[in-house]
Amino acid sequence: MRIPRRLLLASAALAAMLGLSAGPVAAQDNTMVLAMVTTPRGFDPDIWVPGQIESAVNVYEGLTRFGMRAGPDGRQVVDPARIEPHLAESWTVSDDGKDYVFRIRPGMLSPFGNELTSADVVWTFEKSNAQRRTGVFIRNVARIETVEAVSRYEVRFRLRDANRIFLSVLTLHIPALFDSTEAKRHATAEDPFATRWLSANTAGFGAYHVQSVQAGQQAVFVRNPGYQLGQPHFARIIWREVPSPATRVALVRSGQVHYAEQIPLQQIVDLRRDRRVRVESVAAPGSATVRMNPRVAPFDDERVRRAVAHATDYAAIGEAVFLGVGTRSRSMLNPPIPGAIDAYTFETDYDRARQLLAEAGHPNGLDLTLEYSTNWWWEEPLALQMQASLARAGIRVTPRRIPATEMTARRAINVWSLPFMTHLTSSFVPDPSYNMFLTAHSRGGSNVNGNNNAELDRLIDESIVERDDTRWTELVAQAQRVQADSATFVETFLPGTHEVFVSCIEGFVWQPHNRLVWKNLACRR
Amino acid sequence: MSIRGFLLRRLLVAGPVALGILFVTFMLVRIGDQDPVAMLAGPMADAPMLARIRAELMLDQPVLTQFWAYLGRLVQGDLGRSWQGNAPVTHEILAHLPATLELVTLAVGLGTLIGVPIGLYAAERPNGTFDQLSRFGSLFGFSLPTYWLGLMAIFIFFYLLDWAPAPMGRVSMLVEAPPTITGSVLLDSILTGNWAAARSAVSQLILPVGCFTIIATAPIIKHTRAIAIEVMGSDYIRYARACGFPRRVVRRIALRAALVPVITFVGSEFTSLLAAASLIEFIFAWGGLGHWGLNAILLGDFAAVQGYVLTLAVASVIIFVLVDLAVLLLEPRAQARA
Numbered sequence: 088m089r090i091p092r093r094l095l096l097a098s099a100a101l102a103a104m105l106g107l108s109a110g111p112v113a114a115q116d117n118t119m120v121l122a123m124v125t126t127p128r129g130f131d132p133d134i135w136v137p138g139q140i141e142s143a144v145n146v147y148e149g150l151t152r153f154g155m156r157a158g159p160d161g162r163q164v165v166d167p168a169r170i171e172p173h174l175a176e177s178w179t180v181s182d183d184g185k186d187y188v189f190r191i192r193p194g195m196l197s198p199f200g201n202e203l204t205s206a207d208v209v210w211t212f213e214k215s216n217a218q219r220r221t222g223v224f225i226r227n228v229a230r231i232e233t234v235e236a237v238s239r240y241e242v243r244f245r246l247r248d249a250n251r252i253f254l255s256v257l258t259l260h261i262p263a264l265f266d267s268t269e270a271k272r273h274a275t276a277e278d279p280f281a282t283r284w285l286s287a288n289t290a291g292f293g294a295y296h297v298q299s300v301q302a303g304q305q306a307v308f309v310r311n312p313g314y315q316l317g318q319p320h321f322a323r324i325i326w327r328e329v330p331s332p333a334t335r336v337a338l339v340r341s342g343q344v345h346y347a348e349q350i351p352l353q354q355i356v357d358l359r360r361d362r363r364v365r366v367e368s369v370a371a372p373g374s375a376t377v378r379m380n381p382r383v384a385p386f387d388d389e390r391v392r393r394a395v396a397h398a399t400d401y402a403a404i405g406e407a408v409f410l411g412v413g414t415r416s417r418s419m420l421n422p423p424i425p426g427a428i429d430a431y432t433f434e435t436d437y438d439r440a441r442q443l444l445a446e447a448g449h450p451n452g453l454d455l456t457l458e459y460s461t462n463w464w465w466e467e468p469l470a471l472q473m474q475a476s477l478a479r480a481g482i483r484v485t486p487r488r489i490p491a492t493e494m495t496a497r498r499a500i501n502v503w504s505l506p507f508m509t510h511l512t513s514s515f516v517p518d519p520s521y522n523m524f525l526t527a528h529s530r531g532g533s534n535v536n537g538n539n540n541a542e543l544d545r546l547i548d549e550s551i552v553e554r555d556d557t558r559w560t561e562l563v564a565q566a567q568r569v570q571a572d573s574a575t576f577v578e579t580f581l582p583g584t585h586e587v588f589v590s591c592i593e594g595f596v597w598q599p600h601n602r603l604v605w606k607n608l609a610c611r612r
Numbered sequence: 613m614s615i616r617g618f619l620l621r622r623l624l625v626a627g628p629v630a631l632g633i634l635f636v637t638f639m640l641v642r643i644g645d646q647d648p649v650a651m652l653a654g655p656m657a658d659a660p661m662l663a664r665i666r667a668e669l670m671l672d673q674p675v676l677t678q679f680w681a682y683l684g685r686l687v688q689g690d691l692g693r694s695w696q697g698n699a700p701v702t703h704e705i706l707a708h709l710p711a712t713l714e715l716v717t718l719a720v721g722l723g724t725l726i727g728v729p730i731g732l733y734a735a736e737r738p739n740g741t742f743d744q745l746s747r748f749g750s751l752f753g754f755s756l757p758t759y760w761l762g763l764m765a766i767f768i769f770f771y772l773l774d775w776a777p778a779p780m781g782r783v784s785m786l787v788e789a790p791p792t793i794t795g796s797v798l799l800d801s802i803l804t805g806n807w808a809a810a811r812s813a814v815s816q817l818i819l820p821v822g823c824f825t826i827i828a829t830a831p832i833i834k835h836t837r838a839i840a841i842e843v844m845g846s847d848y849i850r851y852a853r854a855c856g857f858p859r860r861v862v863r864r865i866a867l868r869a870a871l872v873p874v875i876t877f878v879g880s881e882f883t884s885l886l887a888a889a890s891l892i893e894f895i896f897a898w899g900g901l902g903h904w905g906l907n908a909i910l911l912g913d914f915a916a917v918q919g920y921v922l923t924l925a926v927a928s929v930i931i932f933v934l935v936d937l938a939v940l941l942l943e944p945r946a947q948a949r950a
Contacts, residue, residue: 120785125907129698135653136698137911219661220653286698301789302697302707303899304781327780329897333763334779337771343778492912496647501659 119321119605122329122344126306129286130297132261133220140260141348142326144602145308147263147291148316150175150189150208151254153517153599163596167517168425170254173316174203174264174292184249184554191240196313197266198289198296205236207292210267214280222262224532228521229256248552251559255518259600266290294319294606303328308605320594320609339364339587345610346603347587351464352410355585363590369597371584372424372522373513374416375409375465377457377473377577378536383506385453392574394443396433400476404579408468413580418567419512419527421581426519426560430567431578440480452481459486459509460494465582466509503537510535512576517599519563520551527570536575543569615940622936626929630922634686637921638679641914647671648912652695669914682918691922692915696907701919704904709923710795711782712889712900718821720882723828728874730829731836732867735844746833753830758888761823762895769819777815779896784812820896828885835877836870843869872943879935883928 127138132147154169172178175189195203212234215222230247237243246253265285273284289296294314300306308324327344329335335347336354340363350358358364379386379395386392405413420427444452457473459466470486477484489497497504514522514533525533528547529540546566553559570576584601591610598604649666666672670681685692691701734746769776782797783789787809790800798817801810843849843866852862890902901923908916 122780128696134698137696219664224661301899302699302704303711303904305785325785327785327897328899329780330903331763331895331897334766334895334897337766338778338780341771341774341778343780490910490912492647492650492910495650499647499650499659499662 116610117320117322118325119323119346119608119610120325120327120344121603122335122338122347123326124328124330124349126300126302126304126326126328127297128302130289131282131286132263133215133218133222134282134286135221140600141602142289142297142306142308143260143263144598144600145295145324145605146289146293146297147260147265148293149173149258149260149264150178150191151257153255153258155596165423165517165596165598167255167423167599170258173258185246187244187246187253188237189242189244191242192315193240194315195292196311196315197269197292198309198311198313199266199269200313201266201268203264203266203292204239205242206239207264207267208242209234209236210270211262211265214265214282215262217280218282225256225259225261228524228532229253249554250520250551251553252516252518252521252551255516255521259515260293264292266292295324317606319606321605324605336587339589342589345589345592345608348603350585350587352412352582352585355587356410356412358587365588365590365592367584367586367588367595367597368412369584370414370422370581371513371597371601372421372427372517372581373511373584373601374419374421374581375413375463375469375579376416376510376512377469377579378508378510379575379577380503380506380536381539381573381575382503382537385447385449385455386506386575388447389573390443390447391449391453393433394440394447394480395477395482396574396577397436397443398440398477398480398482399433399473399577399579400435400479401579402435403476404469404472408465408472409580409582412585413582416578416581418578419570419576420519420522420563420567424517424519424522426563428564428567430564430571432571433574433577435476437480440482444481449481452483454483454485455507456485456487457507457509458489458494458497458505460489460491462491462494463509463511463582469509469579498535500532500534503535505536508536511582513601515600520547523547523563523566523570524551527566527576538570538573538575540569540573540575543573615937618936618940619933622929622933626933630925630929633925634683634918634922635679637918638682639675641912641917642675642678648695648914691919694908694913694916694919696911696913696916697904701915704916705901705919705923706795708899708901708904711898712886712893712902714782714796714798714817715820715824715892715898715900716882716885716889718817719824719828720878720885722821722825723832723881724878726825727829727832728836731833731874732840732863732870734833734837735840735866736863738841743837746837750830750833750837753826754834756826758823758827758891759895761826762820762892765819765823766895776819777812779819781897781899782813782816783809784816787812820892820898824885824889824892827888828881831881832874832878836874839870839873839877840866868942872939875938875942876935879931883924883931886927887924 125137127142128136129139130142132143150173151170152173154166154171155163156166158164174192174195176192178187178189180187191203191205215226229252230250231244232247233245235243269290270281270285273281294311295308296311298307298309305328306326310319310322329338332349332351336350338344339347340361342363355366359366379392381387405411417429417431418427457470459470467488474484474486498508512526514525524547525531527538527543528534529538529544543566546562546569550559550562550566553562584597586595586603591612592608593611594607594609596607649662649671653661653665670678689702694701694704697704730746734743737743766779770779777784789797790804790806790809793800793803798810798813801813849862849866852865889900890906893900893903905920908920
């Protein structure tokens with residue numbers, strides 16, 4: 088149908104008169120607008136709620152940070168093998184590796200004007216201890232025994248065992264370094280660590296702090312005027328809640344926002360062709376896996392697990408699920424995690440799969456239920472692709488979608504009631520021992536499939552405390568091979584991180600926590 | 613019986629209905645395998661941490677004990693704490709409800725203003741050209757998926773033509789939002805004389821309200837037409853025509869007769885759209901109660917789901933009481949029965 092030209096002009100004039108179209112908001116200098124899935128529902132890094140990590144990494148910074156190096160294309164990338172001082176200016180370590188003394192950089196100010204001191208560090212760990220949430224888990228993983236103030240600017244960490252994870256853990260936003268002077272002003276007898284106040288406000292020493300939040304609408308962050316480690320380009324961050332991915336795409340394409348979060352891969356492929364948009368893709372080490380619970384039949388038989396690994400059509404998954412932009416996962420550790428090797432050697436081989444099934448007593452195949460949730464966009468297509476490819480080896484799979492909360496509950500430690508499931512292997516800390524412990528050790532916090540391999544546990548435990556580099560590299564490699572051979576994880580692809588910006592945005596650097604760091608970004612037209 | 617007595621009787625019936633809805637919702641959210649503890653504790657939680665949070669939320673208690681404790685808090689106005697919003701459920705509902713009410717009231721209001729005259733006019737000449745067109749329009753409105761309609765509206769009017777503002781909430785981020793009085797950005801802007809915010813609120817409302825109005829108008833046209841055809845065929849209308857009354861007088865008589873069932877239908881339409889607002893709110897980033905409730909269901913936020921369903925139940929009761937009052941005022945027979 089042809090729309091009369093006069094009608095179009097008249098409608099446009101009416102729209103302009105009403106001021107309906109306000110022009111690209113993203114054109115404003117020094118303000119960055121983000122289209123996010125949800126507004127932050129809290130800011131205390133110890134209590135996980137939607138949107139918390141995305142904001143906390145910009146508000147709370149660590150005593151240490153990962154070093155940088157030039158990447159293959161000349162751009163700066165994170166070097167997970169190198170830890171540098173950050174809010175601390177230096178540290179010393181005892182000969183037995185159990186005693187660290189950090190010297191805090193003087194003059195590090197919170198937005199409230201208070202200087203970071205050893206008392207803040209001690210208070211932070213006391214708070215995490217009292218809450219007994221995520222901070223305590225991190226503390227236990229890093230084997231931190233005590234934290235004590237030595238002087239105004241010196242703080243001592245005493246570890247139960249010397250370990251390689253400790254310095255990496257101090258790069259994290261959790262346990263966060265709080266401005267305890269400000270937080271204590273909001274403490275009460277019932278809430279001595281001001282957890283209520285800290286869940287709705289921020290008090291860190293990072294580049295930004297929250298100015299206002301309207302639930303379901305927007306949050307505004309402003310630059311911390313006391314931040315001393317570089318001046319961020321954007322003085323103000325407007326975080327708008329835009330739950331629909333299609334709307335987020337329309338907004339970033341039209342220049343109304345600088346950044347759109349969590350865009351589906353199909354859209355990423357399209358957006359790469361759009362000149363108004365910059366897509367930054369990184370082969371982040373998070374791996375899309377299909378996991379089998381070795382405590383539950385028929386997966387208690389290694390031959391069945393190996394049959395599943397051989398009956399998986401990796402090429403089809405790469406094309407149909409990850410649209411040719413994923414990277415094949417070759418181990419439970421993947422680059423840039425140091426020590427990652429190509430340990431996972433399973434390739435598609437239906438004859439071998441059928442042979443293994445027959446040897447395991449299933450000559451007529453198997454009936455399995457593969458459970459998945461909607462935590463990640465790729466779970467459903469992956470489950471369907473697994474159904475199609477496993478059928479060729481006589482394994483009849485029924486994919487079953489379950490709510491994310493059910494998935495989280497049923498894969499919890501010591502519950503392990505999911506025999507066969509999809510799962511993303513990922514962590515905040517690119518340390519091999521930490522990653523292996525978290526995901527594959529029988530006591531690991533993300534051991535969602537009930538891994539129970541005694542030899543693997545031993546190798547991981549040894550790698551955590553091993554101080555000799557050669558021996559440590561050997562242990563890490565051996566642990567990866569043992570895990571790959573046990574075939575409790577079908578390693579498929581690394582979906583990668585794909586961040587979508589308007590074309591003027593520069594400075595994106597992927598961080599191991601896989602969240603956007605605003606202080607690195609600038610708009611250059 | 614006086615109007616006060618009528619209202620009292622209605623509220624006495626509404627109490628047990630709300631309690632029943634509450635009980636069913638309370639049980640339903642706990643029947644599945646959803647576990648808010650795992651979500652609340654985060655991905656790094658260990659078993660003691662999970663047990664501690666479970667005890668804090670009383671989820672380690674028998675379900676009837678939990679319900680009894682919930683009722684105890686409810687009578688004190690405490691709907692519990694939403695873990696996804698990290699705030700009391702009452703605060704969350706009060707923060708999100710006005711946005712949905714603003715959207716649904718405008719859409720149903722416009723839908724009624726458009727749908728009732730069209731339905732009445734179409735009923736005057738059944739199967740005539742106007743009737744055929746109105747039926748086609750109504751069918752069109754019924755057939756359009758809300759989600760698709762919203763996305764197409766954004767694509768055409770915002771993305772292609774650049775006539776509409778960015779679909780990012782209820783007021784432009786370039787405008788200072790008014791202080792909260794009623795919770796409706798439009799009303800609050802007008803009440804505080806913030807005309808820039810009022811203009812922005814109107815422009816932000818156009819697309820979502822437009823889409824929702826299309827959805828709301830279709831059934832109103834259909835029902836008004838059906839009711840009006842029945843009225844037009846009644847003995848008293850035939851008598852009025854036989855007496856030679858002018859067409860406008862006959863229309864007025866027909867409208868009055870059709871008004872009661874139409875008002876009843878519009879009331880039920882309001883309550884069903886209140887519950888169905890989540891998709892439009894999702895697409896237009898509206899931040900309303902529907903999207904909040906949907907998130908609560910998906911995330912297993914028990915207290916929030918219960919609060920959401922209770923709010924819808926209370927809203928339905930209020931709307932039906934208002935509808936009954938309107939009928940009472942308009943319909944002499946109803947007054948006599950009361």
